[in-house]
Amino acid sequence: MRIFKSWFLSPDPLSAYPDCTCANLPPQAIACSRYLPQHEWHKAAYLPEMTYYTPYSSRFNQMLLLSFSGSLRTASSNTHTLIAAGLLAPPGVVIEHYDAIGELPHFTPDLDANLPQSIVDLRSRVGKADGLLIACPEYARGIPGSFKNMLDWLVGSPDFPGKPIALFNTSPRASAAQAALKLVLETMSATIIHDACATLHLLGKQTDPATIANDPVCGETLRHAIHALVEHLQVEAAPTYSPRGESPPAT
Ligand SMILES: Cc1cc2nc3c(=O)[nH]c(=O)nc-3n(C[C@H](O)[C@H](O)[C@H](O)COP(=O)(O)O)c2cc1C
Secondary structure (H helix, E strand, O other): OOOHHHOOOOOOHHHHOOOOOOOOOOHHHHHHHOOOOHHHHHHHHHOOOOHHHOOOOOOOOOEEEEEEEOOOOOOOHHHHHHHHHHHHOOOOEEEEEEOOHHHOOOOOHHHHHHOOHHHHHHHHHHHHOOEEEEEOOOEOOEOOHHHHHHHHHHHOOOOOOOOEEEEEEOOOOOHHHHHHHHHHHHHOOOEEOHHHOEEOOOOOOOOOHHHHHHOHHHHHHHHHHHHHHHHHHHHHHHHHOOHHHOOOOOO
16 A cells, blocks of 8 residues: 555655556545555545545645744744754645744633634644644743643643644753643643654754754654654544545555
């Protein structure tokens, strides 16, 4: 099953298979042909609407990841790491950075009935994302207050539970905050993808995104983590595929 593993990552798998006979099919059939093994591509012509591609049904071959930094510092190594991850994203994967944590109001359940627009926007962006990247520093052996405030706003969001998450730690000694963050995220029913979690040795270093991305160790660590998250999301999408009652192809 060579197609399935790469259909999100490759912008146009059909071009990689010049002997393909499906070139004249409508877009939804072509999208489907990215899923089927080549010898079954003829089935694509008969499939109905692509509703089983949720949550990717509206964009087929583009995956959206949203990143969050727990540091509001301008030259933050955590923020730079997330921007570096965006530079390293493979084709078909977009990593957007959410940069309004410092502007969110303090959490209070009193506002649940009439949410501020900034919270509606935050929840909406989380809802549209296929997965999340989080890089968070340790402050006084815990999670920075502004970041925990944002998480508290997401507790009541119906889109957060089950959201696949990659956790980046830019300081190996910051074990307490990482442990606390994992506990909080698991309590919120997020799905932490352990193969997509990574530690980078950036404590005390002057960083910038390009240097992190081009560093052989950091760059490779981030690439591996993104790949693990993307692969999890690809596999996760598989059980939703059931044209005419068939099982998804084995990967
Ligand atoms: C107020 C404050 C408290 C901190 N407390 C801890 C701590 O408890 N443990 C730790 O390992 N580092 C601590 N640090 C260091 C930061 O975690 C570290 O500098 C981190 O890399 C900063 O991330 P940034 O570059 O993304 O801003 C603290 C830093 C600040 C400013």
